[in-house]
Every structure is written in structure tokens, then in C-alpha cells.
Amino acid sequence: MDPNERRAQTEQNVRDLINHREPKKVPSSLNIEAGWGLMYAGVKWTDVEDDPETFARAYTKAHREIPIDIGGGPTRTSLRPAHALGNYMFVYTSDGGGIVHNQAADRYLGPEVYDEIITDRAGLMDRFGRMNNPAFLKPRAEAVEAVRNAAKAQLIANQTSALISKICREEIGMFSMYGFDFGSPGFYYGYTGEFWTFYDRLRGPQMALSDLRRYPDKVQAACDFLYEQTKARVVYDEESMKQEMPFGSSMFHPESYFSPAQFDNFYFKNFMEIMLPVMEAGKKVFLYGEGAFMKHIDRFRETPKSSMIIVLDQDDPFEAKKRVGDWCTLVAGPKAELLQLGTTQQIKDFVKRCFDELAPGGGYIFALGNGLIAAKDAPVSGIVTAYETAYELSTGGKA
Amino acid sequence: MDYEKLEQAMVSLDEPTVLEMMNAVAGGEGDATLALEACTKGLEAVGRLFEEGVYFIPDLIFCGEVMTQATEIVKPLLASGGDKSLGKMILCTVKDDMHDIGKNIVKALMEAVGFEVLDLGIDVAPETIVQTAKEQGVKIIGLSGVLSLAIGSMRETVLAFEAAGMRDQVKIIIGGNPVTAATCELVGADEWALSPHKGVQVCKAWAAEF
Ligand code: B12
Numbered sequence: 001m002d003p004n005e006r007r008a009q010t011e012q013n014v015r016d017l018i019n020h021r022e023p024k025k026v027p028s029s030l031n032i033e034a035g036w037g038l039m040y041a042g043v044k045w046t047d048v049e050d051d052p053e054t055f056a057r058a059y060t061k062a063h064r065e066i067p068i069d070i071g072g073g074p075t076r077t078s079l080r081p082a083h084a085l086g087n088y089m090f091v092y093t094s095d096g097g098g099i100v101h102n103q104a105a106d107r108y109l110g111p112e113v114y115d116e117i118i119t120d121r122a123g124l125m126d127r128f129g130r131m132n133n134p135a136f137l138k139p140r141a142e143a144v145e146a147v148r149n150a151a152k153a154q155l156i157a158n159q160t161s162a163l164i165s166k167i168c169r170e171e172i173g174m175f176s177m178y179g180f181d182f183g184s185p186g187f188y189y190g191y192t193g194e195f196w197t198f199y200d201r202l203r204g205p206q207m208a209l210s211d212l213r214r215y216p217d218k219v220q221a222a223c224d225f226l227y228e229q230t231k232a233r234v235v236y237d238e239e240s241m242k243q244e245m246p247f248g249s250s251m252f253h254p255e256s257y258f259s260p261a262q263f264d265n266f267y268f269k270n271f272m273e274i275m276l277p278v279m280e281a282g283k284k285v286f287l288y289g290e291g292a293f294m295k296h297i298d299r300f301r302e303t304p305k306s307s308m309i310i311v312l313d314q315d316d317p318f319e320a321k322k323r324v325g326d327w328c329t330l331v332a333g334p335k336a337e338l339l340q341l342g343t344t345q346q347i348k349d350f351v352k353r354c355f356d357e358l359a360p361g362g363g364y365i366f367a368l369g370n371g372l373i374a375a376k377d378a379p380v381s382g383i384v385t386a387y388e389t390a391y392e393l394s395t396g397g398k399a
Numbered sequence: 400m401d402y403e404k405l406e407q408a409m410v411s412l413d414e415p416t417v418l419e420m421m422n423a424v425a426g427g428e429g430d431a432t433l434a435l436e437a438c439t440k441g442l443e444a445v446g447r448l449f450e451e452g453v454y455f456i457p458d459l460i461f462c463g464e465v466m467t468q469a470t471e472i473v474k475p476l477l478a479s480g481g482d483k484s485l486g487k488m489i490l491c492t493v494k495d496d497m498h499d500i501g502k503n504i505v506k507a508l509m510e511a512v513g514f515e516v517l518d519l520g521i522d523v524a525p526e527t528i529v530q531t532a533k534e535q536g537v538k539i540i541g542l543s544g545v546l547s548l549a550i551g552s553m554r555e556t557v558l559a560f561e562a563a564g565m566r567d568q569v570k571i572i573i574g575g576n577p578v579t580a581a582t583c584e585l586v587g588a589d590e591w592a593l594s595p596h597k598g599v600q601v602c603k604a605w606a607a608e609f
Binding site: 100101103205206209210212213214257258259262291292295314335336337338340341342370374376377378 | 458
């Protein structure tokens, strides 16, 4: 099929299903990060990192061969820019085939950050940035040289990413639900919780979560302060608010761990304040839900019907369907664990169950919830079985 | 020393009170063993409240931190370094996985109830686990992992025990987010738990059997 035609069909199917109409075909979505994509192509990351064309061709081999209609967000294609600045938060795996987060290199700050972010946000972020990118602490000439090298490497990485988008869009005809990539223009709205800044960056996950108990008032004050700044920056543009695509977006990171009160306080009430006007104007909002958050999922009934697309990660999709399936679109399917250890028949049965129970009435996109990051996350055979079964069930034909 | 008050302070996660009372014990105002027992009772109650949906992950992490501090304060007073009556157990995050927040919570609880936890750390190869179990005669193995690939590593660990001819000498419990009854079966472990409280109950029962 012509790639443009294929993409247009997927887009129409997505429009139908998010409005809870049954689409002609239930689309399949898969988020493949570079480590898995290159493994599929039998190529070693460090061998192709400096060559955008070879990298992009190898990485998209899986996208060409496995029946995937919708692709994930941008994938990281190079560590060289960060390494040039002395930032080793991510490193290559020992075989050079992928990358991993390197905890030993994580640098976090003390609880003073909650006060400091209010009194001197810019200074704090600068201090944190230098701590994690030690090249900035070197003598001027060396620092300038490091930045120059990082910029050069970034340029190559950008070329690779642009090429990947182009191949996915123009050659394969894939559709993207994310705001930015595959060259989709247009205005974009998003909200992520303020607590992220502390959880993911300044304090680190473990300390930030226990700070919720140890310094509740300080955490609250700091998050309130950040939220006021966010709110002041939001500008609603009536025209782009009405356009369905690109979707608005939101993402979970610490949110699945919150108590209901914390969820409301640190996420949901702000999310609604910023995104409700957008949804009421007709725009859809895409939520990448990380973790297990069934205890919070009913809250999304407070959004206008058929305005949210929620990616499930660790929750049971059948339970989620019962709770919010008539109200929100769910992006879900088998877990990587089943693809690793299940038999072919078990995988097929599970996919069939997804189509039988989740697809009727619209509001469903078939996907491997948590995506593919490392080579070992799921074997090629398991992925192929799952996606070919989904293709057969959604079209009545062989892939 | 009002041990009931100490227990209550632990249940309500009142860190300043717990630490103040433990310091008093260290200063000679009470019995270290009884004080730790009170903290442990409090901690087990916190585990139950987590299962009941009253407490959440941030509370468990915090509770583990308070317990660790409380133990440190009175450690010098305990001849054997604390109650280790339940014997040794191995706990670690499996190969290729480096997440340890969950494992550390479980460790704090297991130590509190009387296990001597051999914490092998993160990204631990099956051979290392089998070797340690063999050398130290450990029969209870707790494996943690949150990545999808951890399930494969857990399976490899179970197979490594089989290959060493030790599978029926050890009991293996797995935990971490991707773990379910179904994964437990695929992995071939004896038990699974997402709730550290359940994990503690299972391991205690095993320790009583051995
Ligand atoms: C914090 C975190 C990190 C931190 C880890 C810090 C640390 N010291 O552990 C950092 C930033 C370093 C990190 C790194 C990475 N992470 Co991470 N991380 C998380 C996050 C946000 C939370 C995990 C966590 O700590 N949970 C809290 C604890 C308390 O939960 P838990 O482990 O399940 O433990 C509980 C129970 O399961 C039980 N339990 C646990 N173990 C055991 C054992 C026994 C015996 C028993 C009885 C019970 C038990 O007790 C606990 C209390 O209830 C999750 C997202 C999520 N929401 O799950 C992603 C997540 C796990 N990470 C993910 C990924 C991909 C990575 C990276 C690979 C990223 C990268 N590209 O490099 C690297 C991993 C590197 C590696 N090889 O491990 C993915 C995994 C996807 C997948 N399915 O494989 C997740 C799910 C995020 C996502 N959706 O993409 N991560």
C-alpha cells in the first residue's frame, strides 16, 4: 500500500476509535527504542552511531518487517553529546549493543533544594547542570572545546532522528500519536507534574518519595511555586485547541506511587486546570501512564468523554476496560514477560482475548504496553507472533 | 520506656519520636531488644496497612529508612548485632537489572523480623547466587527485579539451582513489579509477592519448616 494512503487510513482509524466508534482496523502500536531495533537488525550500536544513514536504516528494519501502524516517540540515538560533556548517566552496555542508565553516575542534591528552588531557581538548575556535566567545571578553553564536541555529536544525532522520522513517515507510512516527531507540525499542549523535577532529577526517586513524608510542607511549597510558574506560561490559542492532532500530552513517572490525596494534589488538580479547557475545545490528550495506576484510573472519568488516550504499562487491561473503557481509549496488550516465557499458543490466545474484550465499541489500540528498550526485553519471535496475530485479527488476513 | 508508645510512633511513621526514644534506649533508659521488637511490630503493622491501601509506596520507603536508623542507634548494645533467630536468607536484584528501591524495602523488613539478610546487591548473576547459597548453606532466596528482562534472569537463576542439583534444597520467592502468579509459574519459583508483608510471612513460614 502507498505509505501516504496507509498513514491516512491509520489516522482515520485513530480518529474513529478515540471517539468510541469502531474503526475499520484496530491499529497496532509499538514503541521500539534503538537498542532493540538495532539488535533486530543485527547491528551493534557503537558501530553505526556516527553514520545517520546506516543507523536509521538498521533501526527501522523492524518497523518495516513487523506490522506496526503507529510508532513511538523519538528514540535516543547517541550518547556522544552527553559523554562529551562528561555526563555518564547513560553508558553503553558492555557488548556495545545498547545503552543503560548508569546509577553509579547519578548525582542528586540535598533537601535544601525545596527552599532553594523558590529563592533561586535559575541558580539551582545551573548548579545541578554543572554537577552532572562536569566539563563545564573545567578551565574555559577546555569547556569550550567540550561544548563544541558535544554540539558536533548532537548534530549527527539530530540527522539520525530526522532520517528515522522520514523513513517511518514517508517510506513505511506509519502514524505517530506523539506531539513532536515524524515531522508533525502544529501547536502542542502538555502537562507533567511538578514533583518530577525532584523525583527524576534533583533528589532522585527514593529520596524524593520519602521526602513526601519527611518534609511534606517544603515539598508542597516547592511544587506549588513551580506550578504557578507553569500556569503563567500557558497560552491558549483557540484555533489550535480545536485541532485533534497533534494530541496534547501528559506522562506519569512518580504518579503511580502517590496516595489518592497526593495524586490529586501533585498531579490531577493541576492537570485538569491546565488541560480541561483544551479537552473541552475538542482536543485529545495522550497520557503515557508509567507504572501500575489502577487505583487512580477512575479519576479520568472527570475528563470529557472520548478525550483521553491512555497507555497502560503494568496494569491489567481487562480491568481497565471495565473501569474506563467506555470513556477513554486504552493502548494495551500483552506484557513483555509473556512474550519471553509464554508459548506461541499462549501469546496468540492472549492477543485474541485483547481483541475480543477490549476492541468492541472502539477505544482500543493494540500495543505492547511498556515498549521495547533492551535487546533482552522480548525475543523477536514473541513480538512477531503477537503483532502478526493482531494483524490477522484486525484485518482477517495474513501479515 | 513506653514500648507501646514506640510501636505506635512507628505505625504512625513519626520519625522524630522513634529516633528520640531509640536514643533514650541507647542512653540506658530501656532494653534495646524490647525496643527493636516494638519497632518491628510497628513496621509489620505498616506493611499490613500498605496491603490494605492505607499506606502507599512513599510511606514504605520512609518506614524502611526509619527502621534502619532505629536499628543503627541501638546496634552497639546488641551482642550479636541484633535478632537473627530466623537464620540466613539471600536477597538481591537479578542479572541485568539495577533497580533496588523495592529490594531495599524488603531487606529492611526481613532484617527487622529476624533474618540475617545476605544482600548481594544489584545485577547479580545466577552463578553468584547459587555459589553463595552453597557456600553459606542458605535455603531461602529472595529475587527482586522490575525490568521485563528480569523475568528471564529469574528463570535463569531457577535453572542454575536445578543445574547445581540444589533446586529442592532451596525455596525461592520472587518480587518486583512485573511479577504475577503467572510469571511465578513461568519462572518456576516457589512463591511470589508484590507486598513485602506477604514476602515476610512466606519466608517466616519457610524458616519455620527448615
Ligand atoms: C526508580 C526507577 C529507576 C531508577 C532506579 C533507582 C534505584 N536505585 O532503584 C533509575 C533512574 C536508575 C532507573 C533506571 C532504569 N530504568 Co527504571 N524505573 C524506575 C521506576 C520509576 C520505579 C521503580 C521502583 O523503584 N519502584 C518502587 C519499588 C518500591 O517498587 P518495586 O520494585 O516493584 O518493589 C515493590 C514490590 O514489587 C515488592 N518487591 C520488590 N522486590 C521484591 C523482592 C521480594 C523477594 C519480595 C517478596 C517483594 C519484592 O516490594 C516493593 C514494595 O511494595 C520504574 C517505573 C515504575 N513506576 O515502575 C522505572 C522502570 C522500572 N524503569 C525502566 C527502565 C527501562 C529503566 C532503564 C533500562 C532505563 C534506561 N534506558 O537505561 C534503566 C535500567 C538500568 C538497569 N539495567 O536496571 C522501565 C522498565 C520497562 C520494562 N518493562 O522493562 C520502567 C518500568 C519505566 C518504564 N515504564 O519505562 N529506573
